Amino acid sequence: MIKKNTIFDYLTQIMIVWGISILSLCLFCSLFGEDAKQYSSMFQLGNSGIAITTLMQYLFLSVIIIILKWLLFTDVLIKRVSIMIRTVMMFVCVILSAGIFIAVFQWFPVNDIKSWTMFFICFFVCACISIVVSTIKEKSDNKKMQEALEHLKGE
Secondary structure: OOOOOOHHHHHHHHHHHHHHHHHHHHHHHHHHHHHHOOOOHHHOOHHHOOOHHHHHHHHHHHHHHHHHHHHHHOOOOOOOOOHHHHHHHHHHHHHHHHHHHHHHOOOOOOOOHHHHHHHHHHHHHHHHHHHHHHHHHHHHHHHHHHHHHHHHHHO
């Protein structure tokens, strides 16, 4: 059975991406906010919080990420490309999108190697967590489907 996604499914995905992003940003803000206050627009309030403009920028980036996910994983545009290549394309597109946001919204100085190193470390850790969670969910879903199939065969 193929499930048709509604606008609410996409809004849910956007809110999940945004929520996890903001949770990560809150963690960084509480740890490094005061030190990064003069260095990054994301931490302009120091340890006190996150500016509404930054929250909205992250929301916009979350929308872009879900649009990319829809474009790359729904067979609408790309039918003959393996899931592995699509996943790599997704990560590359997300990194490029984030890079554009970093430059446009001055999240950190574009010419600073330390900032880019931290960005890629954070991205890598988050990507690994995402892959592990997705794999666990997929295995769980497959197990449930297999059990349901066996139940149907038994009837």
